[in-house]
Amino acid sequence: QVQLVESGGVLVKPGGSLRLSCAASGFTFSDYYMTWIRQAPGKGLEWLSYISSSGSTVYYADSVKGRFTISRDNAKNSLYLQMNSLRAEDTAVYYCARESSWYYYWGQGTLVTVSS
Amino acid sequence: EIVMTQSPAILSVSPGERATLSCRASQSVSSNLAWYQQKPGQAPRLLIYGASTRATGIPARFSGRGSGTEFTLTISSLQSEDFAVYYCHQYNNWPLTFGGGTKVEIK
Numbered sequence: 001q002v003q004l005v006e007s008g009g010v011l012v013k014p015g016g017s018l019r020l021s022c023a024a025s026g027f028t029f030s031d032y033y034m035t036w037i038r039q040a041p042g043k044g045l046e047w048l049s050y051i052s053s054s055g056s057t058v059y060y061a062d063s064v065k066g067r068f069t070i071s072r073d074n075a076k077n078s079l080y081l082q083m084n085s086l087r088a089e090d091t092a093v094y095y096c097a098r099e100s101s102w103y104y105y106w107g108q109g110t111l112v113t114v115s116s
Numbered sequence: 117e118i119v120m121t122q123s124p125a126i127l128s129v130s131p132g133e134r135a136t137l138s139c140r141a142s143q144s145v146s147s148n149l150a151w152y153q154q155k156p157g158q159a160p161r162l163l164i165y166g167a168s169t170r171a172t173g174i175p176a177r178f179s180g181r182g183s184g185t186e187f188t189l190t191i192s193s194l195q196s197e198d199f200a201v202y203y204c205h206q207y208n209n210w211p212l213t214f215g216g217g218t219k220v221e222i223k
Contacts, residue, residue, distance in 0.1 A: 102165035
């Protein structure tokens with residue numbers, strides 16, 4: 001069965017950096033587009049970033065453009081989100097999801113807290 | 117970016133009643149719209165895509181309609197497990213965007 005498992009969420013200070021990972025299993029990872037979505041505590045969903053199956057095409061939300069970088073390693077069945085210059089407003093649960101349009105498969109999320 | 121506006125923010129409904137949720141896009145998204153249900157502590161669950169196609173395993177009491185800028189999600193007879201937050205999501209234009217959500221609560 002399809003599984004997406006995020007990891008890497010921790011408490012980090014403002015201005016710091018963090019890399020999230022999403023381990024995929026149960027499907028041919030290299031065939032699928034992937035997406036990162038986040039949810040601040042008590043708030044709604046925010047689409048963050050998309051990467052094509054080969055990694056050649058990426059898109060970002062304006063709120064993270066220039067600070068976050070999405071990437072993937074198809075040999076390791078893994079998706080990544082490098083987050084730099086973190087701000088308090090980046091505090092959220094970060095989800096990875098399969099596909100680029102609608103999302104049937106989601107991970108369970110990993111919590112990133114940005115605080116001094 | 118396309119702004120998705122959901123209304124109402126909170127909908128109070130009795131079990132067994134019908135619930136109608138609205139989602140409006142700031143510009144046309146054609147039929148490239150999905151609906152999700154989210155319960156506390158859980159990842160969102162896909163209900164509808166293509167504005168009106170139910171995802172695998174979704175009960176028939178959930179239906180979606182609309183195109184362009186106006187969309188609705190209808191739950192024909194609310195069950196106890198349907199009390200949750202619902203989000204619409206457009207995937208017609210980058211960046212993709214979600215609505216702010218409608219919380220369906222027990223009246």
